[in-house]
Amino acid sequence: MTAQTMHPDGTAGVVGLVGLGLIGGSLGLDLRARGWDVRGLVRRESTAERASQRGLAGRVSTDPSVLAGCRLVVLALPLDQLLAPDPALLAALPPDAVITDVGSVKAPVLRTWQGIVPRFVASHPMAGTAEAGVEAGVRHLFRGRPWVVTPTPDTDPAALELVRTLSEAVEARWLLCDPQAHDRAVALISHLPVLVGAALLQAADRGAVAAPASGDGQAGYEQVDTEARALVRALASSGFADTTRVGGGNPELGALMARCNREQLLAALASYRRSLDQLEGLLQQERWADLREALAAGQRLRPEFL
Amino acid sequence: MTAQTMHPDGTAGVVGLVGLGLIGGSLGLDLRARGWDVRGLVRRESTAERASQRGLAGRVSTDPSVLAGCRLVVLALPLDQLLAPDPALLAALPPDAVITDVGSVKAPVLRTWQGIVPRFVASHPMAGTAEAGVEAGVRHLFRGRPWVVTPTPDTDPAALELVRTLSEAVEARWLLCDPQAHDRAVALISHLPVLVGAALLQAADRGAVAAPASGDGQAGYEQVDTEARALVRALASSGFADTTRVGGGNPELGALMARCNREQLLAALASYRRSLDQLEGLLQQERWADLREALAAGQRLRPEFL
Numbered sequence: 001m002t003a004q005t006m007h008p009d010g011t012a013g014v015v016g017l018v019g020l021g022l023i024g025g026s027l028g029l030d031l032r033a034r035g036w037d038v039r040g041l042v043r044r045e046s047t048a049e050r051a052s053q054r055g056l057a058g059r060v061s062t063d064p065s066v067l068a069g070c071r072l073v074v075l076a077l078p079l080d081q082l083l084a085p086d087p088a089l090l091a092a093l094p095p096d097a098v099i100t101d102v103g104s105v106k107a108p109v110l111r112t113w114q115g116i117v118p119r120f121v122a123s124h125p126m127a128g129t130a131e132a133g134v135e136a137g138v139r140h141l142f143r144g145r146p147w148v149v150t151p152t153p154d155t156d157p158a159a160l161e162l163v164r165t166l167s168e169a170v171e172a173r174w175l176l177c178d179p180q181a182h183d184r185a186v187a188l189i190s191h192l193p194v195l196v197g198a199a200l201l202q203a204a205d206r207g208a209v210a211a212p213a214s215g216d217g218q219a220g221y222e223q224v225d226t227e228a229r230a231l232v233r234a235l236a237s238s239g240f241a242d243t244t245r246v247g248g249g250n251p252e253l254g255a256l257m258a259r260c261n262r263e264q265l266l267a268a269l270a271s272y273r274r275s276l277d278q279l280e281g282l283l284q285q286e287r288w289a290d291l292r293e294a295l296a297a298g299q300r301l302r303p304e305f306l
Numbered sequence: 307m308t309a310q311t312m313h314p315d316g317t318a319g320v321v322g323l324v325g326l327g328l329i330g331g332s333l334g335l336d337l338r339a340r341g342w343d344v345r346g347l348v349r350r351e352s353t354a355e356r357a358s359q360r361g362l363a364g365r366v367s368t369d370p371s372v373l374a375g376c377r378l379v380v381l382a383l384p385l386d387q388l389l390a391p392d393p394a395l396l397a398a399l400p401p402d403a404v405i406t407d408v409g410s411v412k413a414p415v416l417r418t419w420q421g422i423v424p425r426f427v428a429s430h431p432m433a434g435t436a437e438a439g440v441e442a443g444v445r446h447l448f449r450g451r452p453w454v455v456t457p458t459p460d461t462d463p464a465a466l467e468l469v470r471t472l473s474e475a476v477e478a479r480w481l482l483c484d485p486q487a488h489d490r491a492v493a494l495i496s497h498l499p500v501l502v503g504a505a506l507l508q509a510a511d512r513g514a515v516a517a518p519a520s521g522d523g524q525a526g527y528e529q530v531d532t533e534a535r536a537l538v539r540a541l542a543s544s545g546f547a548d549t550t551r552v553g554g555g556n557p558e559l560g561a562l563m564a565r566c567n568r569e570q571l572l573a574a575l576a577s578y579r580r581s582l583d584q585l586e587g588l589l590q591q592e593r594w595a596d597l598r599e600a601l602a603a604g605q606r607l608r609p610e611f612l
Contacts, residue, residue: 126541146540181534182541188510189542193549195589198604199581200502204494205607207577228487234452235432235488236495236611239552243499246545248608251601259594269586271513275505280575283501288565295557298504301511302554305542 012165013071016041016097018089020051020060022129023102024076025137028056030170033139039066041089042134050134064092072162074123075101079260083112093117098159100166104186105260106150106179114152119159122179124148124186125172130249140171147172150179180264187264189305190246192272194254195265197247204240208232318471319377320345322403324395326357326366328435329408330382331443334362336476339445345372347395348440356440370398378468380429381407385566389418399423404465406472410492411566412456412485420458425465428485430454430492431478436555446477453478456485486570493570495611496552498578500560501571503553510546514538 014037017024028038032055040057041064042048051060059066067073073093075082082103093099100121103109113120127145129136147167151160167174177185208228258265282291320343323330330346337344338361346363347370348354357366365372373379379399381388388409399405406427409415419426433451435442453473457466473480483491514534564571588597 126543148541175540177533177537181537184534185514185538185541188513189538189546192509193506193545194601195582195585196502196506197549198601199578199585200499201604201607201611202581202584202600203498203574203578204611206581207494207574208491227483228490231483231487232491232495233610234481235454235491237432239499240495241608241612242548242551243503243553244604244608244611245548247549248605251598251605254601255594255598258589258597259592262589262592266586266589268509268513269582269589272505272509273582275508275512276501276575276579278508279501279505280572283564283568283572283575286565286568288561291564292557292561294508295500295504295553295560298507298550299554299557301507302547302550304539305507305510305550306547 012036012162012169014039014069015166016067016070016073017057017076018067018073019076020047020056020134020137021076022132022136022141023125023127024074025051025054025056025134026127026139026141027074027076027137027166027170029054029137029139030142031166032056032058034169036169039070041066041092047134054134054137056134056137064088067092067097068094070094070097072098072100072166074166075099075103077101077103079103079105079109079256082109083260085112085116090116098156098162100149100163103260104190104257106148106182108260110150110152110179114154119156121155121159121163122150123163123167124150124182125167125170127172142167142170142172145172146175148175148177148182150177150182152179183261183264184267187261187268188271191254191257191261191265192268193246194249194257195247195269196272197244198254199247200240201244201247204232204236205229318342318468318475320375321472322347322373322376322379323363323382324373324379325382326353326362326440326443327382328438328442328447329431329433330380331357331360331362331440332433332445332447333380333382333443333472333476335360335443335445336448337472338362338364340475342475345376347372347398353440360440360443362440362443370394373398373400373403376400376403378404378406378472380472381405381409383407383409385409385411385415385562388415389566391418391422396422404462404468406455406469409566410496410563412454412488414566416456416458416485420460425462427461427465427469428456429469429473430456430488431473431476433478448473448476448478451478452481454481454483454488456483456488458485489567489570490573493567493574494577497560497563497567497571498574499552500555500563501553501575502578503550504560505553506546507550507553510538510542511535 016039018041038057040060048060098119099117100123106122125147127141209225322345344363346366354366404425406429431453515531
């Protein structure tokens with residue numbers, strides 16, 4: 001960190017958090033525990049009150065002027081709000097402040113923000129729980145988790161250093177990458193699994209009654225649809241539960257990610273289809289040794305992703 | 307249970323276990339703890355010795371004649387051995403014994419065994435761990451888990467009752483269904499997730515470098531393939547791990563299930579493709595409200611399968 005960005009007290013100076021949900025609230029708790037001067041901007045009075053009680057920031061307000069004097073502002077907002085920023089928020093951002101965000105898709109955020117503020121750094125701290133809202137913030141959410149930043153040639157190096165100070169204060173792992181590469185990677189490992197799991201849930205529901213009978217092994221009693229649907233539910237075990245966990249998650253979030261990362265998600269789907277086509281081909285052609293080898297390749301790959 | 311099948315001591319009489327791996331060994335431990343008279347048939351002398359030490363059966367042998375006098379024989383063998391039974395085993399089965407199996411696909415097992423032995427009952431106790439072999443058997447593996455049986459018009463009702471006694475002795479949940487409906491259900495909830503997860507692993511590996519660059523958000527440095535591959539691995543989190551758990555599992559087992567349940571798995575894949583096509587269509591046509599609704603339907607469905 002350069003002298004230019006380091007505040008005399010060793011912190012990043014006054015930090016503003018826009019939004020005090022899971023990410024903003026967790027940042028506030030960690031930073032305040034380290035003695036940082038934290039301001040919070042929220043939309044609702046009731047949220048401001050509860051955030052103050054929880055100590056998520058030293059000062060919390062619904063008035064954007066609470067950001068005056070901040071050297072660093074973290075936009076801890078959902079992607080849709082990041083991509084259509086509130087004019088009152090824009091007007092309140094100190095002109096020389098470093099602005100960063102926490103959005104899970106980076107190219108569209110950069111397209112929006114690099115034209116608006118001079119010192120923008122695109123961040124994606126990759127941490128989370130299933131919780132949301134003012135009660136969700138917890139200590140140590142970011143400890144050991146990646147804090148991905150996607151600088152461009154236009155990114156101010158001193159601004160980047162200030163965000164790095166922030167990531168270190170919450171004990172995250174600093175990870176630099178290209179914005180496109182980031183968006184492609186999260187499409188594959190975060191957004192594609194949502195569609196894959198959702199499709200599996202639908203197939204398990206619909207496929208129970210859609211498959212053609214092949215005529216042998218008949219039990220001599222009528223198999224009605226409701227029985228077939230009950231059976232797949234009765235037989236589903238932990239493997240099915242795991243495979244569909246993210247596919248059965250928050251639909252608002254899933255649809256928002258898909259909307260904001262549409263191109264990369266379509267490319268990821270195309271790649272996935274090629275893999276699935278190949279496996280299906282082996283099954284159709286009864287190439288059992290090749291199918292076993294393809295599954296063995298997956299078994300070898302998986303630990304690399306854990 | 308009828309008087310005809312009930313043994314005077316309240317057990318099913320002498321029970322033979324063919325194979326003392328995870329399923330056979332776990333059955334042996336539970337049944338012996340209840341005072342049942344259990345015989346074990348295994349292939350290797352070393353396995354017989356270890357199985358005896360572990361107390362998986364009262365008598366363990368590599369000689370099929372150990373099954374003489376058994377009123378019930380459980381074929382706790384892998385599917386490939388079930389579908390191509392050893393002639394020495396067939397010759398040793400007591401002609402009036404009730405024979406059942408533990409295979410995870412039922413129509414092909416019935417096709418094989420109903421022509422060979424007069425009193426066959428097709429079973430699929432749905433319990434398991436990641437372990438296999440003579441060390442794998444544990445107490446209470448079946449407690450509260452489904453013991454699926456798939457009787458046909460040819461199934462001897464007294465034989466069915468004897469298998470029910472067995473399932474109750476290990477505290478499993480008795481579940482009767484049609485063989486085809488069973489195979490269709492396990493294709494959807496057990497075998498399809500293997501292919502879905504394996505394809506996702508391959509896509510995450512290949513797709514990292516296959517996606518086209520869209521030209522914006524360039525960082526001005528060369529993104530080499532190895533960097534992209536490392537990035538998807540660095541960013542993968544618990545959601546990806548869960549979605550690919552069964553897809554990254556035992557490839558021998560995965561390929562064997564696919565081989566033995568090929569028709570139903572192809573039908574399940576067709577159903578899955580229809581669901582995935584629909585989701586992809588919503589993404590392509592930017593129908594975000596409909597995509598959100600489709601994901602919400604998955605979110606509502608999932609608890610029914612848990």
